[in-house]
Amino acid sequence: VTALLPRPVLVVAGILAALTVLSYWLGTGHGIHDADVVGTTVLVLAYIKARLVMLHFMEVRFAPMPFRVGLEALLAVLLAVFIGFFLLA
Amino acid sequence: LSSVTSTELRAEQEARQREQERRIPGEPGLWIVIIGDMMVFAILFGVYLYYRADAPELFASSQAHLSRGFGFANTLVMLSSSLAVVAAVHAARASRTAVARRAFAVAIGFGVTFVVLKAFEWGSKINADLVPNTNDFYMMYYVLTGIHLGHLVIGMIVLTVLRQIVRGEAESGTRRALVEGGGVFWHMVDMIWLVLFPLVYLAHSSS
Numbered sequence: 437v438t439a440l441l442p443r444p445v446l447v448v449a450g451i452l453a454a455l456t457v458l459s460y461w462l463g464t465g466h467g468i469h470d471a472d473v474v475g476t477t478v479l480v481l482a483y484i485k486a487r488l489v490m491l492h493f494m495e496v497r498f499a500p501m502p503f504r505v506g507l508e509a510l511l512a513v514l515l516a517v518f519i520g521f522f523l524l525a
Numbered sequence: 526l527s528s529v530t531s532t533e534l535r536a537e538q539e540a541r542q543r544e545q546e547r548r549i550p551g552e553p554g555l556w557i558v559i560i561g562d563m564m565v566f567a568i569l570f571g572v573y574l575y576y577r578a579d580a581p582e583l584f585a586s587s588q589a590h591l592s593r594g595f596g597f598a599n600t601l602v603m604l605s606s607s608l609a610v611v612a613a614v615h616a617a618r619a620s621r622t623a624v625a626r627r628a629f630a631v632a633i634g635f636g637v638t639f640v641v642l643k644a645f646e647w648g649s650k651i652n653a654d655l656v657p658n659t660n661d662f663y664m665m666y667y668v669l670t671g672i673h674l675g676h677l678v679i680g681m682i683v684l685t686v687l688r689q690i691v692r693g694e695a696e697s698g699t700r701r702a703l704v705e706g707g708g709v710f711w712h713m714v715d716m717i718w719l720v721l722f723p724l725v726y727l728a729h730s731s732s
Contacts, residue, residue: 440612440624449608453601460597463727471585475728482723486716493607493712495550495705503549510560514567515720521574522728525581 448492455481475522483515551706559713562676566717569672570724573665580661585729587662590655595646596726599639600718606635607715610684614708617691618701625704629688632711636681643674669725673717680714683707 441449459478461467468474490511491497496504549556577584613628647670650656650663657667687707694700 440615440621440628441608442615445608445611449604452604456597456600456604459723459727460593460600463723464593471729478723478727479720482720485719489607489712489716489719493611493715494709498547499549500547507560510563514563517567518570518574518720518724521571521578522724525574525578 445492448488452485452488455485472523476519479515479519479522483511486515487511551709552702555706555709559709562713563717566672566721569669570720573669573725576661576665583660584662587655587660587666588726588729590650590653591666591726592646592649593726595642596722599642600722602635602639602642603715603718606632606639607712609635610708610711613687613691614704617687617704618696620696622691625691626688629684629691633681633684633688636677636684639677640674643670666725669721673714673721676714676717680711683710 459481462474463478468477487508490507491504496507499507609628609632613625613632616622616625616628647667655663657664684707687704690700690703
Protein backbone atom coordinates (compact mmCIF):
# COMPACT_ATOMS: atom_id res chain seq x y z
CA VAL A 437 0.00 0.00 0.00
CA THR A 438 2.80 2.42 0.88
CA ALA A 439 4.16 2.24 -2.69
CA LEU A 440 0.73 3.40 -3.89
CA LEU A 441 0.44 6.37 -1.58
CA PRO A 442 2.32 9.65 -2.06
CA ARG A 443 4.60 10.51 0.85
CA PRO A 444 2.57 13.57 1.97
CA VAL A 445 -0.54 11.36 2.30
CA LEU A 446 1.35 8.92 4.54
CA VAL A 447 2.67 11.77 6.69
CA VAL A 448 -0.88 13.17 6.98
CA ALA A 449 -2.20 9.72 7.97
CA GLY A 450 0.43 9.55 10.73
CA ILE A 451 -0.53 13.02 11.99
CA LEU A 452 -4.25 12.09 11.94
CA ALA A 453 -3.61 8.94 13.98
CA ALA A 454 -1.45 10.85 16.49
CA LEU A 455 -4.07 13.62 16.89
CA THR A 456 -6.78 10.97 17.38
CA VAL A 457 -4.80 9.41 20.23
CA LEU A 458 -4.17 12.87 21.72
CA SER A 459 -7.89 13.85 21.64
CA TYR A 460 -8.91 10.54 23.19
CA TRP A 461 -6.30 10.94 25.92
CA LEU A 462 -7.40 14.50 26.69
CA GLY A 463 -11.10 13.63 26.38
CA THR A 464 -10.83 10.80 28.90
CA GLY A 465 -9.58 13.08 31.65
CA HIS A 466 -5.82 13.09 31.20
CA GLY A 467 -3.46 16.04 30.94
CA ILE A 468 -5.86 18.97 31.19
CA HIS A 469 -8.59 19.08 33.84
CA ASP A 470 -10.52 22.22 32.96
CA ALA A 471 -13.53 20.89 31.00
CA ASP A 472 -13.90 24.02 28.83
CA VAL A 473 -10.24 23.86 27.82
CA VAL A 474 -10.51 20.11 27.08
CA GLY A 475 -13.67 20.62 24.99
CA THR A 476 -12.20 23.54 23.06
CA THR A 477 -8.94 21.67 22.47
CA VAL A 478 -10.60 18.49 21.13
CA LEU A 479 -12.78 20.62 18.83
CA VAL A 480 -9.75 22.55 17.53
CA LEU A 481 -8.01 19.19 16.95
CA ALA A 482 -11.17 18.04 15.10
CA TYR A 483 -10.91 21.12 12.85
CA ILE A 484 -7.24 20.38 12.09
CA LYS A 485 -8.08 16.73 11.29
CA ALA A 486 -11.09 17.57 9.11
CA ARG A 487 -9.01 20.14 7.20
CA LEU A 488 -6.22 17.60 6.60
CA VAL A 489 -8.76 15.06 5.28
CA MET A 490 -10.28 17.71 3.01
CA LEU A 491 -6.97 18.94 1.60
CA HIS A 492 -5.05 15.69 1.28
CA PHE A 493 -7.59 12.84 1.01
CA MET A 494 -10.28 14.71 -0.93
CA GLU A 495 -7.43 16.41 -2.88
CA VAL A 496 -8.92 19.86 -2.42
CA ARG A 497 -5.36 21.22 -2.29
CA PHE A 498 -5.14 20.54 -6.04
CA ALA A 499 -8.45 22.31 -6.73
CA PRO A 500 -8.73 25.87 -8.15
CA MET A 501 -7.94 28.46 -5.46
CA PRO A 502 -11.44 30.02 -5.16
CA PHE A 503 -12.92 26.53 -4.64
CA ARG A 504 -10.31 25.65 -2.03
CA VAL A 505 -10.60 28.97 -0.21
CA GLY A 506 -14.41 28.69 -0.14
CA LEU A 507 -14.34 25.21 1.39
CA GLU A 508 -11.62 26.14 3.88
CA ALA A 509 -13.64 29.19 4.96
CA LEU A 510 -16.81 27.09 5.35
CA LEU A 511 -15.03 24.53 7.53
CA ALA A 512 -13.35 27.19 9.67
CA VAL A 513 -16.61 29.11 10.20
CA LEU A 514 -18.55 25.94 11.12
CA LEU A 515 -15.99 24.78 13.68
CA ALA A 516 -15.74 28.30 15.14
CA VAL A 517 -19.55 28.34 15.56
CA PHE A 518 -19.47 24.89 17.23
CA ILE A 519 -16.75 26.00 19.64
CA GLY A 520 -18.67 29.22 20.37
CA PHE A 521 -21.91 27.31 21.07
CA PHE A 522 -20.00 24.81 23.19
CA LEU A 523 -18.47 27.53 25.37
CA LEU A 524 -21.76 29.43 25.71
CA ALA A 525 -23.49 26.54 27.49
CA LEU B 526 16.41 45.10 -16.35
CA SER B 527 15.17 43.04 -19.32
CA SER B 528 16.41 39.79 -17.74
CA VAL B 529 14.46 40.55 -14.56
CA THR B 530 11.35 41.21 -16.63
CA SER B 531 11.68 37.97 -18.56
CA THR B 532 12.19 36.01 -15.34
CA GLU B 533 9.11 37.63 -13.91
CA LEU B 534 7.19 36.85 -17.08
CA ARG B 535 8.22 33.22 -16.96
CA ALA B 536 7.25 32.97 -13.29
CA GLU B 537 3.89 34.48 -14.10
CA GLN B 538 3.35 32.07 -17.00
CA GLU B 539 4.25 29.12 -14.80
CA ALA B 540 1.86 30.30 -12.10
CA ARG B 541 -0.90 30.67 -14.66
CA GLN B 542 -0.20 27.18 -16.00
CA ARG B 543 -0.29 25.72 -12.47
CA GLU B 544 -3.62 27.44 -11.92
CA GLN B 545 -4.95 25.92 -15.15
CA GLU B 546 -3.80 22.45 -14.10
CA ARG B 547 -5.78 22.77 -10.88
CA ARG B 548 -9.14 21.03 -11.04
CA ILE B 549 -12.07 20.18 -8.84
CA PRO B 550 -11.82 16.54 -7.64
CA GLY B 551 -14.55 14.34 -9.10
CA GLU B 552 -17.46 16.14 -10.69
CA PRO B 553 -18.34 19.77 -9.75
CA GLY B 554 -22.04 18.81 -9.37
CA LEU B 555 -21.14 16.19 -6.79
CA TRP B 556 -19.85 18.94 -4.50
CA ILE B 557 -23.38 20.32 -4.19
CA VAL B 558 -24.31 16.98 -2.58
CA ILE B 559 -21.15 16.96 -0.43
CA ILE B 560 -21.56 20.54 0.81
CA GLY B 561 -25.32 20.01 1.27
CA ASP B 562 -24.67 16.91 3.37
CA MET B 563 -22.05 18.74 5.42
CA MET B 564 -24.56 21.52 6.09
CA VAL B 565 -27.19 18.98 7.22
CA PHE B 566 -24.72 17.60 9.76
CA ALA B 567 -23.68 21.13 10.75
CA ILE B 568 -27.32 21.93 11.54
CA LEU B 569 -27.68 18.67 13.50
CA PHE B 570 -24.53 19.50 15.49
CA GLY B 571 -26.05 22.93 16.11
CA VAL B 572 -29.27 21.30 17.39
CA TYR B 573 -27.17 19.06 19.67
CA LEU B 574 -25.36 22.10 21.11
CA TYR B 575 -28.67 23.98 21.47
CA TYR B 576 -30.18 21.18 23.59
CA ARG B 577 -26.93 20.90 25.50
CA ALA B 578 -27.08 24.61 26.39
CA ASP B 579 -30.44 23.93 28.07
CA ALA B 580 -29.20 21.02 30.17
CA PRO B 581 -25.40 20.96 30.44
CA GLU B 582 -25.41 18.79 33.59
CA LEU B 583 -27.71 16.18 32.04
CA PHE B 584 -25.57 16.11 28.88
CA ALA B 585 -22.34 15.75 30.88
CA SER B 586 -23.67 12.96 33.10
CA SER B 587 -25.23 11.10 30.15
CA GLN B 588 -22.10 11.47 28.05
CA ALA B 589 -20.08 9.88 30.87
CA HIS B 590 -21.94 6.60 30.11
CA LEU B 591 -20.89 6.52 26.44
CA SER B 592 -18.31 3.96 25.32
CA ARG B 593 -15.45 6.28 24.38
CA GLY B 594 -13.24 3.28 23.60
CA PHE B 595 -15.63 2.20 20.83
CA GLY B 596 -15.69 5.74 19.44
CA PHE B 597 -11.88 5.93 19.52
CA ALA B 598 -11.49 2.53 17.81
CA ASN B 599 -14.00 3.53 15.14
CA THR B 600 -12.08 6.76 14.48
CA LEU B 601 -8.97 4.71 13.69
CA VAL B 602 -11.10 2.30 11.57
CA MET B 603 -12.54 5.27 9.64
CA LEU B 604 -9.08 6.77 9.02
CA SER B 605 -7.74 3.40 7.82
CA SER B 606 -10.65 3.02 5.41
CA SER B 607 -10.02 6.51 4.02
CA LEU B 608 -6.36 5.68 3.48
CA ALA B 609 -7.38 2.53 1.57
CA VAL B 610 -9.70 4.66 -0.61
CA VAL B 611 -6.85 7.10 -1.39
CA ALA B 612 -4.75 4.08 -2.44
CA ALA B 613 -7.61 2.75 -4.59
CA VAL B 614 -8.09 6.10 -6.37
CA HIS B 615 -4.34 6.33 -7.09
CA ALA B 616 -4.23 2.75 -8.37
CA ALA B 617 -7.30 3.29 -10.57
CA ARG B 618 -5.71 6.41 -12.11
CA ALA B 619 -2.57 4.38 -12.85
CA SER B 620 -4.80 1.70 -14.47
CA ARG B 621 -3.72 -0.86 -11.85
CA THR B 622 -7.14 -2.46 -11.76
CA ALA B 623 -6.41 -5.47 -9.52
CA VAL B 624 -4.72 -3.27 -6.91
CA ALA B 625 -7.55 -0.72 -7.03
CA ARG B 626 -10.16 -3.45 -6.53
CA ARG B 627 -8.22 -4.91 -3.61
CA ALA B 628 -7.84 -1.49 -1.98
CA PHE B 629 -11.58 -0.81 -2.37
CA ALA B 630 -12.26 -4.23 -0.78
CA VAL B 631 -10.01 -3.31 2.17
CA ALA B 632 -11.91 -0.01 2.58
CA ILE B 633 -15.27 -1.83 2.51
CA GLY B 634 -13.88 -4.29 5.08
CA PHE B 635 -13.08 -1.37 7.41
CA GLY B 636 -16.61 -0.07 6.76
CA VAL B 637 -18.05 -3.42 7.88
CA THR B 638 -15.81 -3.27 10.97
CA PHE B 639 -17.22 0.17 11.80
CA VAL B 640 -20.81 -1.14 11.53
CA VAL B 641 -20.02 -4.18 13.73
CA LEU B 642 -18.36 -2.03 16.42
CA LYS B 643 -21.30 0.40 16.28
CA ALA B 644 -23.73 -2.52 16.73
CA PHE B 645 -21.85 -3.68 19.84
CA GLU B 646 -21.72 -0.11 21.15
CA TRP B 647 -25.47 0.47 20.67
CA GLY B 648 -26.19 -3.01 22.05
CA SER B 649 -24.32 -2.23 25.26
CA LYS B 650 -26.28 1.06 25.66
CA ILE B 651 -29.64 -0.59 24.96
CA ASN B 652 -28.81 -3.36 27.49
CA ALA B 653 -28.16 -0.63 30.05
CA ASP B 654 -31.59 0.84 29.23
CA LEU B 655 -30.04 3.89 27.59
CA VAL B 656 -32.39 4.31 24.62
CA PRO B 657 -33.47 7.29 22.45
CA ASN B 658 -36.32 8.29 24.77
CA THR B 659 -34.17 8.11 27.92
CA ASN B 660 -33.42 11.84 27.55
CA ASP B 661 -32.49 14.54 24.99
CA PHE B 662 -28.83 13.56 25.06
CA TYR B 663 -29.49 9.93 24.08
CA MET B 664 -32.03 11.04 21.47
CA MET B 665 -29.33 13.21 19.86
CA TYR B 666 -26.70 10.48 20.28
CA TYR B 667 -28.79 7.90 18.41
CA VAL B 668 -29.95 10.38 15.75
CA LEU B 669 -26.43 11.68 15.01
CA THR B 670 -24.64 8.32 15.06
CA GLY B 671 -27.57 6.73 13.18
CA ILE B 672 -27.60 9.27 10.33
CA HIS B 673 -23.81 8.99 10.13
CA LEU B 674 -24.11 5.18 9.97
CA GLY B 675 -26.68 5.54 7.15
CA HIS B 676 -24.17 7.62 5.19
CA LEU B 677 -21.47 5.03 5.86
CA VAL B 678 -23.70 2.25 4.47
CA ILE B 679 -24.43 4.36 1.34
CA GLY B 680 -20.67 4.92 1.05
CA MET B 681 -20.04 1.17 1.20
CA ILE B 682 -22.53 0.66 -1.63
CA VAL B 683 -20.75 3.39 -3.63
CA LEU B 684 -17.36 1.70 -3.05
CA THR B 685 -18.84 -1.66 -4.13
CA VAL B 686 -20.08 -0.05 -7.37
CA LEU B 687 -16.66 1.55 -7.92
CA ARG B 688 -15.02 -1.89 -7.62
CA GLN B 689 -17.18 -3.01 -10.54
CA ILE B 690 -16.55 0.17 -12.53
CA VAL B 691 -12.75 -0.09 -12.36
CA ARG B 692 -12.99 -3.66 -13.63
CA GLY B 693 -15.59 -3.06 -16.33
CA GLU B 694 -14.46 0.24 -17.81
CA ALA B 695 -11.19 1.41 -19.30
CA GLU B 696 -9.55 4.50 -17.82
CA SER B 697 -11.33 7.62 -19.11
CA GLY B 698 -12.34 11.08 -17.91
CA THR B 699 -15.75 9.77 -16.84
CA ARG B 700 -14.29 6.83 -14.94
CA ARG B 701 -11.80 9.09 -13.20
CA ALA B 702 -14.59 11.49 -12.18
CA LEU B 703 -16.70 8.61 -10.81
CA VAL B 704 -13.81 7.06 -8.87
CA GLU B 705 -12.65 10.40 -7.44
CA GLY B 706 -16.24 11.45 -6.67
CA GLY B 707 -17.01 8.22 -4.82
CA GLY B 708 -13.74 8.66 -2.93
CA VAL B 709 -14.67 12.22 -1.95
CA PHE B 710 -18.03 10.97 -0.61
CA TRP B 711 -16.26 8.37 1.54
CA HIS B 712 -13.84 10.96 2.90
CA MET B 713 -16.81 13.19 3.77
CA VAL B 714 -18.25 10.34 5.88
CA ASP B 715 -14.82 10.13 7.56
CA MET B 716 -14.63 13.90 8.07
CA ILE B 717 -18.07 14.03 9.72
CA TRP B 718 -17.08 11.28 12.15
CA LEU B 719 -13.88 13.20 12.97
CA VAL B 720 -16.08 16.07 14.25
CA LEU B 721 -18.96 13.96 15.66
CA PHE B 722 -16.70 11.86 17.91
CA PRO B 723 -15.08 14.72 19.88
CA LEU B 724 -18.32 16.73 19.95
CA VAL B 725 -20.61 14.00 21.30
CA TYR B 726 -18.18 11.68 23.12
CA LEU B 727 -15.38 13.88 24.42
CA ALA B 728 -16.32 17.57 24.84
CA HIS B 729 -18.15 18.02 28.14
CA SER B 730 -18.86 20.70 30.68
CA SER B 731 -17.30 20.97 34.12
CA SER B 732 -20.61 20.70 35.99
